[in-house]
Amino acid sequence: MAEFDVDLFVIGGGSGGVRAARIAAGYGARVMIAEEYRMGGTCVIRGCVPKKLFVMGSHVRQEIEDAAGFGWTIPEVSFDWPTLVANKDKEIARLEGAYTTNVEKAGAKLVKTRAVLEDAHTVRLGTGETVTAKYILIATGGAPNHGAEIPGIEHVISSNEAFHLPELPRRVVIQGGGYIALEFAGIFAGYGSDVTVVYRGDNILRGFDEDVRKHTRAELEKRGITILTGCTITKVDRHGKDFTTHLTSGSSIASDRVMFAIGRHPNVANLGLEKAGVAINPKNGGIEVDGWSKTSVDNIYAIGDVTHRVNLTPVAIREGHAFADTVFGKRPVQVDYAMIPTAVFAQPEIGTVGLTEHEARAQFPNVDIYKTDFRPIKATMSGRDTRVLMKLVVDGATDRVLGCHVVGDCAAELVQAVAIAVRMKATKADFDATVALHPTAAEELVTMRTPTARHVRQAAE
Template structure:
């Protein structure tokens, strides 16, 4: 009789958990996956994928406006929010089915229920069934965090609810200055909503390169989005179907919806972590793990947003795969969390990889900056008032490209390719030796020859 019911029990059917389950099963492990909501996790169900679909849809109005400059005459157009939501739901249902099918095809078993740890090897299902496992992987992701409780917070929606609104709000207030807040600000503005963004800091996109932060804000404001920094939401009043949002500076804003997108917290509650002896990282509230994604309990691992390391779907997938390779494939793999490309699907779009100028100057004695700000070719015909930013951060001693930052159409697609060069430690000379692909915006990355700034840190006496 087997010592355990399964070799691996995965709690969470999102991107990281699914990848780990499939790879482990491929190595011959007996695998069970518990998911209490929907297979696919945040990214597929109410994150990256539906968000990108909404972003694409919100661009259409701009395309129609821009078409006039290229000789197109387009008549009366209309937009129906309920059609968008319904079609999005169909696509998400298809993807959920694909996730489920792929797990089952690998030989793993899915149980659609909540799972809680009873000890280091025992999981209790909400159905009452108990399962023992040699290894346990926690991949429960994260959830929206509304922050400090303010009066009227019960009226606030998160990104979860934004995907299922019955109608498009004519006016919306969004608190937050990061990925989710700015992406939804662009989405709602693109569909015609009056959008106000509230952020507590001095400027949006904290942690990004300063030039990127300034450029994105200026471009968003050109699009009619109001950005109020240095203040927070103090209270929300409801009047029938309308809301009044009171700010910390004493001002107030009327709207049809109020959305908070001020961060996400790891889904660690009610999992029985304390009972099993799994430690929480006091620095970030996520499950504490080492470089192998192992928790404080030898046979329990955790990957993805629940660890609160780098909360990006491709990172969760890579961590899940590395875990399965290491534990079941006997091929030890550690995930390199350095130089991870990321994108903000704001409008304009942001793509970035590597160090910001500020980070580079803190770490390197000589830093060269190559930067260009130009009007994209499409805007010369459409007449749209918009500009593209491209910036390279270079080690002035070794000539290695330390970071690349792009704001404009296609920024994410360009950055994915550039990330390969940055990861390979390409030099500015390598970029210079690459022949430009013309006419493109990205050719600017290989044609910038003169530094726009040079920073030399003086040695301490």
Template sequence: AGYGARVMVAEEYRMGGTCVIRGCVPKKLFVMGSHVHQEIEDAAGFGWSIGEVSFDWATLVANKDKEIARLERAYTTNVEKSGATVAKARAVLEDAHTLRLATGEKVTAKYILIATGGAPNHGPVIPGIEHVISSNEAFHLKELPKRIVIQGGGYIALEFAGIFAGYGSDVTVVYRGENILRGFDEDVRKHVRAEMEKRGITILTGCTVTKVDKHGKDFTSHLSGGSSIASDQVMFAIGRHPAVANLGLETAGVAINPANGGIQVDGWSKTSVDNIYAVGDVTHRFNLTPVAIREGHAFADTVFGKRPVQVDHATIPTAVFSQPEIGTVGLTEEEARAQFSHVDIYKT
């Protein structure tokens, strides 16, 4: 819209996407709150005398909801102020230039940008999979679970493990690999695991949840090794899949990348159809908010700003709000050793 284009945004749920509504922002609020318990314990050493304390999960969730609602209003206002129209409806492709809104209205456009993001993926269907929650539901739990089993070893699993442990839950992490944080430096993986275990989080690697039984309000998670764990909640955070279903992609001729299940795009974020582009998690390239923003900006510059820009995905910084937190950029030691004959390692 800033380049003078006539723009419509079709959004079937809430404005702001994964990050604002059910991702980084509410997650960070939960993380910040979970640190307070530790700070209260540390306070005595600094001369503070703090009386009896209590924590109310419902208050945290309600205040988080207020902040998310405020942010959503801000995102909507920004889009409308730019001169774009917001359609609160799902849009489905009928051909390369035509979209049908859930309201029944048909819209035509010279260019179409798909940015539908992704959704939690529970993996293979197992008995009792209907009892398992994802990070989406974790933000809206009616009460704090006393015991929770979290399957996964990446960003989301470890962030929520730290969150629940900080609020006093008994947390067990189950991960199929030999160690958490696959793809990160070996030193970092070992350090984070050791620190999490020091905080009382149980980490079981080399196994998976094969079945979940429900008895009243309680659950039993059966593991591939033969053991089982009782809990009040079971959460899977084993990855996300691109939201490509029921968008009319096949009808319009938009190809899916067989390697990752996302929409196939070239270096300009162009799909197999000349006037249709895709950015962000729906392409399943680098599923990080700032990357999606950059890809969207490059699309606008290229197509409407007469300034062709390709996004360089080579060196992307990333942060994991585990406890302790991790920040990383560039090659891992393993990748560096694979590429170069000599590698210097510095530690402090």
């Protein structure tokens, strides 16, 4: 008889866990994967995918407004929020089915139940059964974090609930200044809601390039989104279907919904980690892992948002694949976290890869900046007051492009391609030698010839 029931037990059926299960099974491992909610995890069920569907739908209103400049006369149109939600649910159900089918086709066994650790090699299922495994992979993801308790916190929704609201709120207050807050600000505003964003910092998008932060804020405000910085929400009162949100500034805001998007925390509670001896990283609250995604217990690994490293779906997938290659494929692979492209599907869209200007100046003595801010060709006909930002951060000594930052339509699509060049250590001369594709916005990245700024760090005496 085999020493263990399975070779690998995966806790969590999100993108990272599913990838690990499929690849490990492909190597001949006996794999079992448990998911207590729905297959697909945060990204597919209540994150990236439904968010992007909502974003695309919210663009239609702007397209209709812009159409007049191109000669179109469009009759009065109407929008139905329940139809949007229902059609989104159908697509999510289809994707969930695909995830389930792909796992089973790979030869892994799926159990739709909660699973917790009993010890380093034993998992207890929600049914009461126990399964022993040679290796265990924890891929339970993360969840919205509302922060400190405040009076009326029970009235606040997160992005989870936002996808299932019975009707479109006329007025929305959103606390937060990162990805999720700004994406939902654009979504609700696009469908016609009056949106106010409340953020504790001096400006939105902490950690992004300063020019990106300033440009995005200006564009969001042009679209009618109110952004209040330097304050937080202290209390939420409910009056029937309405809410009054009180701020540290002393002012208050009336709305139909209040949403918090101030961050996410790793799903580590009640997993039995202490029974198995799995350590938590005291710096971020996630499961502590090394460069191979191994925890403090030799046979237990963790990937994705539960480790609180780089909380992006493609990163979780890469980590899951690397784990399976390393442990079951006998091909040691470590994930390289440098030059990871990322996008914020706000309106306007943000795409970025590599170093910000601030980061580059801290790491390199000579830094050249190439930046352009221009009116896109579509706006010349539509009349819309909007501008595109494109920025390259370059090592002044080697001419290597260290970072690329774009704010404007299709920024994410553009930066995905540029990320290849940046990762390959392309130089500014390589960009300059590339023939422009005209007429496009992207051609600006290969036609900027003169630095807009040069920073030279003086050597210490």
